Every structure is written in structure tokens, then in C-alpha cells.
Amino acid sequence: MSKLHIDSITKSFKENKILQDIYLGCETGQIIGILGRNGVGKSTLLKIIFGTEYGDSQFIKYDNTILKSMSDRKNRIAYLPQNLFLPKFIKIKNLIPLFCNQKNTELLFTSEFVQPFLHEKPKNLSKGEQRIIETLMIIYSESHFILLDEPFHSLSPKVSAALKAAIIEQSENRGFIISDHNFKDVLDISKITYLLSDGHLKQIQDFKELQRYNYLPKSI
Numbered sequence: 001m002s003k004l005h006i007d008s009i010t011k012s013f014k015e016n017k018i019l020q021d022i023y024l025g026c027e028t029g030q031i032i033g034i035l036g037r038n039g040v041g042k043s044t045l046l047k048i049i050f051g052t053e054y055g056d057s058q059f060i061k062y063d064n065t066i067l068k069s070m071s072d073r074k075n076r077i078a079y080l081p082q083n084l085f086l087p088k089f090i091k092i093k094n095l096i097p098l099f100c101n102q103k104n105t106e107l108l109f110t111s112e113f114v115q116p117f118l119h120e121k122p123k124n125l126s127k128g129e130q131r132i133i134e135t136l137m138i139i140y141s142e143s144h145f146i147l148l149d150e151p152f153h154s155l156s157p158k159v160s161a162a163l164k165a166a167i168i169e170q171s172e173n174r175g176f177i178i179s180d181h182n183f184k185d186v187l188d189i190s191k192i193t194y195l196l197s198d199g200h201l202k203q204i205q206d207f208k209e210l211q212r213y214n215y216l217p218k219s220i
Contacts, residue, residue: 023201031191082149
């Protein structure tokens with residue numbers, strides 16, 4: 001079992017402090033959900049953990065190794081950003097092995113969501129088709145910890161169900177931190193759920209607490 005230790009993360013934009021002394025721990029075998037309204041800092045937090053953005057202060061450790069650079073995170077942390085990231089002019093069949101080992105490459109080659117597009121380039125696919133492919137590539141990548149930012153956005157119930165099943169299966173040997181506005185999908189699979197509000201993470205025990213913190217209306 002490996003552990004990702006995230007501590008003392010603060011981040012401000014001008015006078016607006018969006019993250020205040022954030023602490024978060026994730027172990028392989030765990031699925032952690034992070035909910036919150038637009039603009040509260042969920043994506044910023046994931047980017048800081050992944051290393052593409054820096055906090056005003058931060059401490060991130062993988063087991064006994066303090067992570068200071070992107071190279072420290074290689075094969076330890078993978079990140080699915082909100083925006084599409086696949087190179088537009090390289091065929092899908094050539095991109096998958098860059099992220100996945102041979103076993104998972106062969107698995108994705110036979111996936112009903114990937115197989116029809118193996119010989120296509122991302123520029124020829126719809127945004128939805130690209131999104132499911134790149135999400136699966138990150139889920140089945142070599143890394144022990146997977147950060148997913150809006151993985152269920154604009155996906156059909158069938159595709160979302162398949163993604164949730166893949167995440168649950170892969171969580172046996174990996175840790176997941178997932179942020180998405182489709183809160184029901186997050187709650188379905190998360191073992192621990194947090195609400196990011198006013199710069200702080202609040203652990204959520206049940207659906208009613210989301211209403212109590214005004215993340216959801218009382219009438220739902």
C-alpha cells in the first residue's frame with residue numbers, strides 16, 4: 001500500500017485566498033471525492049497535487065518521498081484535466097501505449113469505447129469521444145494515484161457507468177481523487193467525500209450534509 005500525503009496547501013489569487021491550509025490523505029485502495037461550486041479551487045488543488053501549479057505553501061509526499069518537481073511525480077501521479085489534452089494528429093493506437101503498460105494497452109484496444117477509434121486521430125473525433133478515451137487512458141495508466149477533474153462531464157449514463165466500474169476495479173491497486181459537478185456519480189463510488197468551501201475541505205458524511213452546507217437545495 002502506498003500513501004499520498006497532502007498538507008499545508010494555501011493558494012491566493014490577488015486578495016482572494018481560495019485554498020487555506022488544505023490537508024488531504026489518500027491511500028491506494030481509496031476513492032476520494034471532492035465537491036464544490038465553480039471557482040472554489042477544486043481544479044487548482046488538483047493541479048498543485050499534480051505539480052503543474054504551485055501553491056503559496058505546500059507539502060506533498062508519496063510514501064517517504066517529498067514531491068517537489070514533475071519528475072518526482074512520474075509513474076506516481078496521473079492527472080486528467082478538464083480540457084482535452086490528446087495530441088490532435090497522432091492515432092489513438094499510438095497514444096495509448098504512451099500511458100499504459102502492455103496489459104492495459106491490450107485491454108483498451110478491445111474496449112467498446114476505444115476500439116472503433118484506434119486508427120483515428122483525435123482531431124477527427126467529437127469532444128465526447130476524445131474525453132472517454134483520454135479518461136480511460138489516465139485510469140489505466142502506470143501511476144499509483146489518479147486525479148480526475150470532471151471525468152463524467154457531458155457523458156451519457158452508459159459511459160458514466162462504465163467509467164465508474166473501471167475506477168472501482170482499478171482502485172484495488174490505486175488511489176483516486178475525483179472532482180465533478182455530477183455529485184451523484186461522485187457519491188456513488190467515493191469512500192470519503194469532501195466539500196471544498198470557503199477555502200477549506202469539510203468531510204461529508206451523507207447527502208443531507210450537502211444540503212446543510214448549501215451545496216444542494218433543500219428541495220432535492
